[in-house]
Amino acid sequence: MIRYAASRAIHAFAVVLAVTTLTFVLIHAAPGDPLTGLRESAYASPEFITRAQRHMGLDRPLYVQYLVYLGNLFRGDLGESFATHIPVWHLLRPAIPNTLLLGAAALLVDFTVGMAVAAPQAIRPGGRLDRWLSNVTLAVYAVPVFWLGILLSMLFSQALGWLPIGDIRDPIIAAAGTTPQKVVDILRHLVLPAATLGLVGAASTARYQRTALFDALRQDFIRTAHAKGLTARVVLLRHALRNALLPTITLFGLSLPVLFSGAVLVESVFGWPGMGTLAVQSVMRRDYLVVTAAATITATAVVVGSALADLLYRVADPRTRSPA
Amino acid sequence: MTAVLSVRDLGVTFDTPRGPARAVDGVSFDLHAGETLALVGESGCGKTVTALSILRLLPDAARVAPGASITYAGADILKLEAEPLRQVRGAGIAMVFQEPMTSLNPVLSVGWQIAETVLAHKSVGRATADARAIEVMKLVGIADAEDRYRAYPHQLSGGLCQRVMIAMALACEPKVLIADEPTTALDVTIQAQILELLVDLKRRLGLSVLLISHDLALVSGVADRIAVMYGGHIVEEAATADVFAKPVHPYTEGLLGAVPRIDRPELRLAAIPGNVPPATEWPAGCRFHPRCAHAWDRCSTGEPGLVAAGANRTARCWLIEEPGRRKSS
Numbered sequence: 042m043i044r045y046a047a048s049r050a051i052h053a054f055a056v057v058l059a060v061t062t063l064t065f066v067l068i069h070a071a072p073g074d075p076l077t078g079l080r081e082s083a084y085a086s087p088e089f090i091t092r093a094q095r096h097m098g099l100d101r102p103l104y105v106q107y108l109v110y111l112g113n114l115f116r117g118d119l120g121e122s123f124a125t126h127i128p129v130w131h132l133l134r135p136a137i138p139n140t141l142l143l144g145a146a147a148l149l150v151d152f153t154v155g156m157a158v159a160a161p162q163a164i165r166p167g168g169r170l171d172r173w174l175s176n177v178t179l180a181v182y183a184v185p186v187f188w189l190g191i192l193l194s195m196l197f198s199q200a201l202g203w204l205p206i207g208d209i210r211d212p213i214i215a216a217a218g219t220t221p222q223k224v225v226d227i228l229r230h231l232v233l234p235a236a237t238l239g240l241v242g243a244a245s246t247a248r249y250q251r252t253a254l255f256d257a258l259r260q261d262f263i264r265t266a267h268a269k270g271l272t273a274r275v276v277l278l279r280h281a282l283r284n285a286l287l288p289t290i291t292l293f294g295l296s297l298p299v300l301f302s303g304a305v306l307v308e309s310v311f312g313w314p315g316m317g318t319l320a321v322q323s324v325m326r327r328d329y330l331v332v333t334a335a336a337t338i339t340a341t342a343v344v345v346g347s348a349l350a351d352l353l354y355r356v357a358d359p360r361t362r363s364p365a
Numbered sequence: 366m367t368a369v370l371s372v373r374d375l376g377v378t379f380d381t382p383r384g385p386a387r388a389v390d391g392v393s394f395d396l397h398a399g400e401t402l403a404l405v406g407e408s409g410c411g412k413t414v415t416a417l418s419i420l421r422l423l424p425d426a427a428r429v430a431p432g433a434s435i436t437y438a439g440a441d442i443l444k445l446e447a448e449p450l451r452q453v454r455g456a457g458i459a460m461v462f463q464e465p466m467t468s469l470n471p472v473l474s475v476g477w478q479i480a481e482t483v484l485a486h487k488s489v490g491r492a493t494a495d496a497r498a499i500e501v502m503k504l505v506g507i508a509d510a511e512d513r514y515r516a517y518p519h520q521l522s523g524g525l526c527q528r529v530m531i532a533m534a535l536a537c538e539p540k541v542l543i544a545d546e547p548t549t550a551l552d553v554t555i556q557a558q559i560l561e562l563l564v565d566l567k568r569r570l571g572l573s574v575l576l577i578s579h580d581l582a583l584v585s586g587v588a589d590r591i592a593v594m595y596g597g598h599i600v601e602e603a604a605t606a607d608v609f610a611k612p613v614h615p616y617t618e619g620l621l622g623a624v625p626r627i628d629r630p631e632l633r634l635a636a637i638p639g640n641v642p643p644a645t646e647w648p649a650g651c652r653f654h655p656r657c658a659h660a661w662d663r664c665s666t667g668e669p670g671l672v673a674a675g676a677n678r679t680a681r682c683w684l685i686e687e688p689g690r691r692k693s694s
């Protein structure tokens with residue numbers, strides 16, 4: 042077990058390092074640099090630009106920049122934003138919980154909706170409801186996430202006016218509201234982005250879960266459960282679903298990268314002040330260090346999340362534990 | 366003798382791509398209080414389908430013939446609503462299956478799987494159900510029952526899993542136990558132990574047992590009566606001693622020929638020639654006639670009914686009407 046944990050940790054570290062390196066190289070390889078705007082300005086003299094370049098360390102060879110960056114990173118120093126001169130950590134810190142909140146809410150939507158759609162399908166496979174739900178999930182699955190986001194915001198925000206969009210909170214409530222009012226306000230802002238991100242995931246969860254549940258319901262032990270007089274509900278929830286959840290836990294681990302990349306689009310569509318929005322802004326400005334830090338943190342979250350999924354699998358499936 | 370379970374005119378058809386498969390056809394029998402009735406026949410003759418019909422556990426693809434009835438405790442199981450049916454399952458009639466490993470849920474502890482059966486039928490708390498689970502685990506001879514309670518199926522041997530299945534079946538004190546090839550998946554030495562356990566429990570608890578097996582020799586020491594199945598029919602039913610002393614149906618005769626005899630080892634094992642046709646393609650007339658040494662033209666045209674073939678025994682064969690046609694071997 043300790044050996045397993047150790048090899049897992051080394052693996053995780055390697056992944057995060059690879060992502061950091063790749064992002065660092067790619068963003069530098071992209072045309073333009075943080076000083077592009079300055080160069081095009083009529084007011085900046087060439088000497089000033091050279092000085093700024095030296096100040097930012099951009100005049101040094103790339104591998105030196107990279108090693109310096111890594112050295113700082115290991116000391117916990119993410120550097121300073123070129124665009125705003127704010128420490129990168131100060132930019133990221135408020136964005137991280139926002140993205141985690143969005144991601145968690147989306148996962149909740151993903152798995153509850155996915156399950157709720159899959160269960161009636163698996164119980165009556167080939168029936169009218171099954172075919173109808175299959176078509177709906179396929180359609181949602183095929184829809185681009187930003188398009189779904191725009192559609193939902195047009196419907197529920199613009200047309201019906203039920204829910205707010207843009208930012209995570211209403212400035213007036215945030216300034217003058219009571220705590221319950223503030224919580225409700227954040228939740229109301231959360232609904233549409235979380236639904237957008239969650240529904241796309243729910244479509245694939247439902248398709249996956251339908252098969253898993255279908256298979257579980259045809260196992261011998263389901264017949265035993267019926268034979269001993271359990272109610273249909275207990276057979277479904279305690280016996281079939283528990284077994285069908287095992288592959289879904291793996292799916293959960295695999296879906297994390299998709300979740301984060303989806304979050305980038307959804308945050309941009311809804312103006313959600315998370316890491317995705319920050320990353321997109323920073324890429325536009327070639328704000329190298331912010332982009333790299335966002336990628337590093339996202340990679341860490343994915344790696345930690347999939348380790349958690351593994352652990353969860355071990356808890357949920359006694360067969361992975363050593364025999365007694 | 367009173368029947369605790371009466372099956373009448375049971376027919377089960379599966380819709381298959383090759384047409385309807387008549388897996389079970391016109392099966393009737395009574396299970397009397399405190400007796401062991403063995404249902405014996407080759408693979409595919411309809412034993413499991415018959416057993417599953419009794420607790421309405423057949424897959425959705427199966428259709429039960431409209432005239433069939435299965436009477437238990439004064440009610441027709443085939444007509445029960447969901448809740449009374451659930452109460453019969455496990456508490457009135459319990460079942461043990463062929464594959465103990467796959468018949469237990471791999472992600473739940475075996476003790477809990479027994480306890481949840483108790484909770485499904487009795488208004489008791491979790492502690493009482495757990496205590497009952499441990500009690501029946503001891504009853505079926507599981508050592509260290511308290512420790513084994515927490516074990517998962519993959520941590521136990523096949524024999525232990527089958528003991529757990531039996532404990533689970535007995536947890537709510539059913540009147541009838543249906544055991545579908547309870548020993549087939551086990552090692553030979555374990556087979557004898559499990560069979561012995563069933564016999565012992567049946568006697569101590571006053572159970573009525575429907576024992577299903579493809580092995581006539583195995584049931585001979587256990588069963589009070591034997592019903593022999595072939596091609597979805599019961600072809601002969603008689604007391605065990607009568608079956609062995611003088612089989613009426615040529616198929617039973619053939620099965621007996623396949624039973625090794627310790628007292629007369631010089632007798633060769635006579636296997637029955639040919640194969641069982643698929644259930645979509647029963648031949649006209651008697652379903653056994655293509656494999657029967659005695660068959661004559663009547664056997665390929667008319668289907669014999671199940672008729673009395675002596676005191677307390679029935680069989681489905683034209684030889685009963687025309688015993689002169691029997692060829693001496």
Ligand SMILES: Nc1ncnc2c1ncn2[C@@H]1O[C@H](COP(=O)(O)OP(=O)(O)OP(=O)(O)O)[C@@H](O)[C@H]1O
Binds near residue numbers: 412
């Ligand atoms: N789900 C099903 N779909 C189609 N045909 C089926 C199905 N289940 C059983 N049958 C058919 O019903 C017939 C009887 O099967 P059954 O399982 O009752 O045999 P069995 O006597 O229990 O044999 P075994 O000794 O192999 O367990 C077989 O011909 C089989 O092909």
Ligand SMILES: [Mg+2]
Binds near residue numbers: 412413414545546
């Ligand atoms: Mg069978």
